[in-house]
Amino acid sequence: MGFFLETLFGGLMVGMLYSLIAIGFVLIYKASGVFNFAQGAMVLFAALAMARFAEWFPLWFGFQSLILANILAFIAAMAVMIVVAWLIERLALSKLVNQEGITLLMATLGIAYFLDGLGQTIFGNDIYKIDVGMPKEPLMVLQGTFEGGLLLSQEDLVAALVSAALVVVLAVFFQKTATGRALRAVADDHQAAQSIGIPLSRIWVIVWSVAGFSALVAGIIWGSKLGVQFSLSLVALKALPVVILGGLTSIPGAIIGGLLIGVGEKLSEIYLGPMLGGGIEIWFAYVLALVFLLVRPQGLFGEKIIDRV
Amino acid sequence: MFYRENGQFKSSYRADQQILPIAQDRIAMLVLLLVAFIVVPLGVSDYWMRAILTPFLILSLAALGLNILVGYCGQISLGTGAFMAVGAYAAYNFQVRIDGMPLIASLLLGGLCATVIGVLFGIPSLRIKGLYLAVATLAAQFFTDWAFLRIQWFTNNSSSGSVSVAGLNVFGVPIESPVQKYLFCLAFVVVFALLAKNLVRSAIGREWMAMRDMDVAAAVIGIRPVYAKLTAFAVSSFIVGVAGALWGFIHLGAWEPAAFSIDRSFQLLFMVIIGGLGSIMGSFFGAAFIVLLPLFLNQLPSWLGFSISTALASHLETMIFGALIVFFLIVEPHGLARLWSTAKEKLRLWPFPH
Numbered sequence: 001m002g003f004f005l006e007t008l009f010g011g012l013m014v015g016m017l018y019s020l021i022a023i024g025f026v027l028i029y030k031a032s033g034v035f036n037f038a039q040g041a042m043v044l045f046a047a048l049a050m051a052r053f054a055e056w057f058p059l060w061f062g063f064q065s066l067i068l069a070n071i072l073a074f075i076a077a078m079a080v081m082i083v084v085a086w087l088i089e090r091l092a093l094s095k096l097v098n099q100e101g102i103t104l105l106m107a108t109l110g111i112a113y114f115l116d117g118l119g120q121t122i123f124g125n126d127i128y129k130i131d132v133g134m135p136k137e138p139l140m141v142l143q144g145t146f147e148g149g150l151l152l153s154q155e156d157l158v159a160a161l162v163s164a165a166l167v168v169v170l171a172v173f174f175q176k177t178a179t180g181r182a183l184r185a186v187a188d189d190h191q192a193a194q195s196i197g198i199p200l201s202r203i204w205v206i207v208w209s210v211a212g213f214s215a216l217v218a219g220i221i222w223g224s225k226l227g228v229q230f231s232l233s234l235v236a237l238k239a240l241p242v243v244i245l246g247g248l249t250s251i252p253g254a255i256i257g258g259l260l261i262g263v264g265e266k267l268s269e270i271y272l273g274p275m276l277g278g279g280i281e282i283w284f285a286y287v288l289a290l291v292f293l294l295v296r297p298q299g300l301f302g303e304k305i306i307d308r309v
Numbered sequence: 310m311f312y313r314e315n316g317q318f319k320s321s322y323r324a325d326q327q328i329l330p331i332a333q334d335r336i337a338m339l340v341l342l343l344v345a346f347i348v349v350p351l352g353v354s355d356y357w358m359r360a361i362l363t364p365f366l367i368l369s370l371a372a373l374g375l376n377i378l379v380g381y382c383g384q385i386s387l388g389t390g391a392f393m394a395v396g397a398y399a400a401y402n403f404q405v406r407i408d409g410m411p412l413i414a415s416l417l418l419g420g421l422c423a424t425v426i427g428v429l430f431g432i433p434s435l436r437i438k439g440l441y442l443a444v445a446t447l448a449a450q451f452f453t454d455w456a457f458l459r460i461q462w463f464t465n466n467s468s469s470g471s472v473s474v475a476g477l478n479v480f481g482v483p484i485e486s487p488v489q490k491y492l493f494c495l496a497f498v499v500v501f502a503l504l505a506k507n508l509v510r511s512a513i514g515r516e517w518m519a520m521r522d523m524d525v526a527a528a529v530i531g532i533r534p535v536y537a538k539l540t541a542f543a544v545s546s547f548i549v550g551v552a553g554a555l556w557g558f559i560h561l562g563a564w565e566p567a568a569f570s571i572d573r574s575f576q577l578l579f580m581v582i583i584g585g586l587g588s589i590m591g592s593f594f595g596a597a598f599i600v601l602l603p604l605f606l607n608q609l610p611s612w613l614g615f616s617i618s619t620a621l622a623s624h625l626e627t628m629i630f631g632a633l634i635v636f637f638l639i640v641e642p643h644g645l646a647r648l649w650s651t652a653k654e655k656l657r658l659w660p661f662p663h
Binding site: 113114115282290 | 445459579626638639642
């Protein structure tokens, strides 16, 4: 029982991290109808920027404080992500307004490749570490209830809390602010939004910056767990089935999808894995999402699209 | 002046509907085939044959298959590598497990297995489309990656996880030297390109295009979406599967699942985009472009007289790929094939631009 719960919690924590990346996808899809394949590359780019700035700033300005370095690096990385968002809008998206979804998807694939190459050219391609002082020791809880207690990773707990906070902030931003409303309007219909005077380009810069922000947060958390390296951009491939499962337009969907897939993945690996030869984590999420799509094509919380001629 | 069709009158439907209605095109194609079959094997070095032309041909074939699905039927797929892998491993199993299996038969049977898997993973396309489908096809990619790595049966219990084929021959003629391999692939590619061209011109091809342009409207005018989409998946994955088998058997000789990873899927998708969505010719342009670009980029610094590290070169390569894809999507969404046909239109009037 204790082991099962441990697996379950582990799954939930990982799922929370998937959600964090998935939210980036959902944000951009909601606000621009673009399925952003570059989210993974953005996570890598942001994490690389953060890791390297935190390393460089103390050298450049000659101070020692780790906290100061991290804060400055975070600000600088965020600034970089805003510039990236602005450039993406300027150079690619503004020229592809009102194109089909598939064209936009392929454009983001191109952007993903570009960012992967650019990030590693500027910031180097070794393994870097981000140290934001997340607690590393595992936490023992419920020792009275179970034999040996439950082993929880504090790092994961902090990550889950950060993700949860981020989600709340984003939900409020989308539901309560005028900008959020404009974002949703653009998501529904580019042309209609433009015609009532919503500045499309500014909205897109904002939403890509917000996605850059969530990529940065995800990058920091994953990066401090696994180290910052190229494989980080592949973590985003894990977030794709999450988005599909939850529905492309729903932030709660991204969270619940993330948790479901995190838990499903861990449990299936432990309990089904030995029967199937192991390593089924790689495809489990995808097959789960695929089977689910057959039953409910719009995902758990997605909007049903009705076609009319 | 040389490319003008004045005076070429067609007096029958047959003449009007042929693949190359303009006489100059027919001659050019004939010359091209002659060069490909006769001049190239005589005049090109083994290195070029082995490292550039053969991969180019096989990747063109795979891009052709993908183009049928993405360009003609509008069903985006990110799982091409998976179908190539299925073709390769199935062909391998036929080759190893059945004594005296002819090479061509095992390649085609590999393609058929890819068709079955392709249709299987195409079934979701009946309910989901566009972006969701793209992710669904990724399921195929990850699943086959895993299956061929973990399930020993597929690799005939090879201890290293990689498989290899040797002693290939067709009707007693060995396929060993670069020239033989090249000619073998070329024959395959020519036959399949012709078949594909005719398929997309036929009724089924028009159904695919109707499905791509607007599926609901197509259904209203009596096109069965199930049939159109699944045939597109079937034909596409057959061609891709054969290309995969060729890639494993002829180009690599020995391979492991990494040869058909997700990068391969993206690479093929880029070929289709850059070459031209919905164009048979474009698949060849795209493949040529993507095979040659890295070579060019590797050579460029030394031509210009400075050197860069390999890591930087490979990063620059991905950056240039990415930038080019965005560039093509913005400037010429129909890719190199459209540039080619624009050039031909201009040539028809040249030198009088009126």
